[in-house]
Amino acid sequence: MVEGRRGRRPAGQDTREPVLAAAREEFRERGYEAASVRSVARRAGVDPGTVRHWFGDKTHLFTASLGLADVDPAAIVRAAADGPVEGLGARLVRAVVDLWDADYGDTVRLVIPAVMADPGLRALLPQFLGAELLGPLVRRLDVDDAPLRTSLVASQMAGVLMTRYLVPIEPLCSQPPARIAALVGPTVQRYLTGDLPPA
Known part of the structure; x- marks a missing residue:
């Protein structure tokens, strides 16, 4: 042939x-x-x-x-960045939760396990988040330790996605997005703009 x-x-x-x-x-x-x-x-x-x-x-x-054709990282960045710096953490949490709540978490439950099972995609995800979502936000703040702050925010958001959609933990997983933002936002805010312990 x-x-x-x-x-x-x-x-x-x-x-x-x-x-x-x-x-x-x-x-x-x-x-x-x-x-x-x-x-x-x-x-x-x-x-x-x-x-x-x-x-x-x-x-x-x-x-x-990744199977996330409708996801627009720039829209999340805009939603989070639109407002005073002091509320950035809460706005970021709210934007992410609103995005995944749109289909009741079905996309997260389908895509995240598939990505985690593929070593190549698993290695790409942090690069993508740093380049297109968290990196632009942290760079706008012009703070020290930007890579560390980016990874801390990613760890917090990964925990929210895990306990809300993949391994639901009550009563956190059933809270409305605004409540999640109010609860988790201050921690994300500290990672973004607060003082970090010295190395």
């Missing part, structure tokens, strides 16, 4: 799934920061415009490759 000639796929051919497959491979091999729309397009054998047609930019391409 003669292997077909490599090259760009014919116009009009359904390329969404092949692009997603190429994106997963590219992100796994090169990491989130090093991968690009162009490198994914080359791997998929399509024009970069085709990738942008389906997914827009690298951020949305990555979330789609």
Whole structure:
């Protein structure tokens, strides 16, 4: 059987799934920061415009490759950053919980176990969160120890997602989003802007 000639796929051919497959491979091999729309397009054998047609930019391409096509990290950053710095922690918690509550946590319960079971995707997730969600917020604050603060916030938010959706712990898991934000927000705020113990 003669292997077909490599090259760009014919116009009009359904390329969404092949692009997603190429994106997963590219992100796994090169990491989130090093991968690009162009490198994914080359791997998929399509024009970069085709990738942008389906997914827009690298951020949305990555979330789609995780099964999170409707997640917009920039919208979470905007929601959290819109207001006084003193309320940033609570707004961030509220934005994240509101996002995952939209389908009663079904997406979290489906996606997070799949990501955790795949070593490649598991390694990519912190890169993505740092580059697109927590990193931009911490950089806006211009604080010391930004990488440490970012990882502390991530640990807190991971705990909220775990105990609200994956391993529900009452009464926390049944609290409304505003209450979760009021309870957890001050801790996130301290991680973002408060004094941290010396090393």
